[in-house]
Amino acid sequence: MQAGYEIDVLFKEAKSRWLKPEEVLFVLQNHEKFGLTEAPPQKPPSGSLFLFNTRILDFFREDGHIWRKMKNTRIVSEAHERLETADGVGLDCYYAFGKQNPNFQRRVYSMAAYLYGHLVLVHYRDVSLTKASITKVDLEWIFPITNFVLELPSAVFDQLSSVRKPQYALLSMLMSYAALLICIAELICTCRKQRVRWKWISTLPWLYHPRNRPFCDFKDIIGPVCALCQCIFAAVTYGFAHQHADSPIKVSFWPIVFASGLLLSKHLAK
Numbered sequence: 012m013q014a015g016y017e018i019d020v021l022f023k024e025a026k027s028r029w030l031k032p033e034e035v036l037f038v039l040q041n042h043e044k045f046g047l048t049e050a051p052p053q054k055p056p057s058g059s060l061f062l063f064n065t066r067i068l069d070f071f072r073e074d075g076h077i078w079r080k081m082k083n084t085r086i087v088s089e090a091h092e093r094l095e096t097a098d099g100v101g102l103d104c105y106y107a108f109g110k111q112n113p114n115f116q117r118r119v120y121s122m123a124a125y126l127y128g129h130l131v132l133v134h135y136r137d138v139s140l141t142k143a144s145i146t147k148v149d150l151e152w153i154f155p156i157t158n159f160v161l162e163l164p165s166a167v168f169d170q171l172s173s174v175r176k177p178q179y180a181l182l183s184m185l186m187s188y189a190a191l192l193i194c195i196a197e198l199i200c201t202c203r204k205q206r207v208r209w210k211w212i213s214t215l216p217w218l219y220h221p222r223n224r225p226f227c228d229f230k231d232i233i234g235p236v237c238a239l240c241q242c243i244f245a246a247v248t249y250g251f252a253h254q255h256a257d258s259p260i261k262v263s264f265w266p267i268v269f270a271s272g273l274l275l276s277k278h279l280a281k
Contacts, residue, residue: 026058
């Protein structure tokens with residue numbers, strides 16, 4: 012059973028955004044609190060949210076709106092997507108687009124589980140109302156872009172550092188630590204988004220999803236691991252430069268490895 016959401020808050024959020032899979036699952040599992048709609052709504056506006064029992068009401072799609080149909084048929088064209096929550100629960104989502112206004116969309120969510128298979132959650136939204144927010148830079152790219160900006164001068168300072176110029180090694184090390192802090196901040200945001208908690212279940216404490224599934228995705232930890240390695244190498248380089256000795260690390264390849272790790276993590280996330 013999902014926890015941590017409020018029905019009233021989800022109603023309010025549904026007016027300005029699509030619900031997340033975890034939020035849809037919460038509504039389906041707590042349908043008693045949500046309340047069932049007993050008749051199809053007629054031309055519901057953007058932001059409307061309805062919960063139906065298909066055993067009682069099978070024609071809930073007859074909502075009065077004109078939807079885009081399959082070619083040469085009277086059947087409404089619906090795209091299908093399989094969604095999955097952070098703890099691995101699958102959901103089916105069916106998309107329909109308005110014929111006159113493609114920005115007006117309907118999403119029908121359902122769950123294949125025996126207990127909730129007869130329940131569907133229907134969400135209507137006009138995505139053109141939030142085009143301004145969609146055109147903004149995606150927040151998940153702010154962290155890697157910032158790190159790339161830091162990596163360029165960090166690599167240059169690392170190459171310029173020498174026994175006579177330890178200040179460049181210091182600047183490279185400080186930028187490496189800044190990149191590590193950014194990676195840690197991104198990891199914290201990911202954990203909060205997926206509702207991950209620090210628990211002591213087995214021999215050692217670790218991060219776990221709500222259903223006690225370990226948080227160990229390669230795409231999520233590769234960035235912090237590469238950043239930590241870069242900090243270690245930058246600290247070693249600065250230590251030798253501060254002692255007026257030549258560093259054993261002759262080639263600075265860790266900024267490239269770190270940048271590649273960030274790109275790989277974002278590619279895997281997509």
